Amino acid sequence: MSDQNVPARPIKVLIAKPGLDGHDRGAKVLARGLRDEGFEVIYTGLRQTPEMIVSAALQEDVDVVGLSILSGAHMTLLPRVTAMLHDQGMDDVLVTAGGIIPDDDIPALEAAGVARVFGPGTTIREVAHFIRENIHSRAA
């Protein structure tokens, strides 16, 4: 029973849907899958502005922000999120993206600070593995 008292530090992930598309099945499936991988997953719902996403990431002190976007507005919204995280001094937060994002757009998004863009067909295991390998370890 005393194992309950061993400091456990699950990885905290914010799953957010920026923009106006109204389809969040994928985001919910991912949230559920990461839960099963032992992550603490904060889900904020549909139609989030970059401001709302960054505010939630800041208050929750997350390790990872996962952005799901299907609307085609990724070239506008995703760099806004990474820029605002940077402005808040939150460069140690890992940012990933998923959804419908053309391959041609990926280099620009990576240059803007998105660590990885996951396309359709990515398994949850791959996402979890990438996060575990790439989160920035923090000094306690």
Add this chain to the structure above:
Amino acid sequence: MSAELVEHARAGDRRALARLLTEIENRTAAGEAALRVLYPLAGQAHLVGVTGAPGSGKSTLVAALVGQARASSRAVAVLAIDPSSPITGGAILGDRVRMQVHAGDRDVFIRSMASRGHAGGLAASTVAAAAALDACGFPLIFIETVGTGQSEVEIAAIADTTVVVQSPEMGDEVQAIKAGLLEVADIVVVNKSDRPGADRAAAQLRAMLTVGAQHDRAAGDRPRPKRPLVMLTSALTGEGVAELLATLDRREAARRSAPGEDPDGAALKRAEAQLAGILAQRMAERLRTPERAAQRDAALRALAGHETDPFAAADRLLALLSEPAGG
């Protein structure tokens, strides 16, 4: 590191506050050092516990109460607890979905907490997190428990005021007289009052929860049940939300105007909950030295194999702790 975090968090740096809460939640040495500074500074805020069954509308009601409090420019903090998986330790923290309307407001600080194996509807570090928010200047703090069943009453020990949220279709009069959650309520809110049956549910609750009030005087020193107020709200339409916040404020003002009085023993109960948690944690830590861990594991195996009884095993480990820590 921790002194700096505390200083910045108290000066209004929200990122520092968020980092501080992480240290507290992870029970690190920095978190403990911070709490030693923060605990004496706490005690200024009104801690309002909001509990009730899953889907009764707790998050939506808290979001509405936050909006109402912001109308009078008060800073508000929310701790929202959701359950951790007993299998993987993972969690879905979904209370923010209902609260994102406040996301851009820097005087609203919302923090989700996973229960991390703690039973009772809270996380082990919820009291500490609330103390930190209190010491950082939030005068009103809502603590939303996990969706509860009938007996997760720990919230009542740590909150100044406990609100139990019910939805109109929560059952008949027998449900209202069962022991447990309803007994610890200061205020029972029948939420979703826009739905049919809400008035009837409130009337039934009022009748059942106030029955026997006349016996109180004859009860002498026996512990007396609380006599909760029953109120109707619709977090969806906003009906009743202003009245609920006004009632919470009146209760808090009454409590503040009688300093030193602790009619329900609430302050002592909270102290007891804090102390019990830390004692258990300290004990577990002290059992983690290699030699003691080996003895603990031996005791666990003996117990699992029915070679000893749990009382004897516990006594042996306690005796071990009173010996000087050798190795």
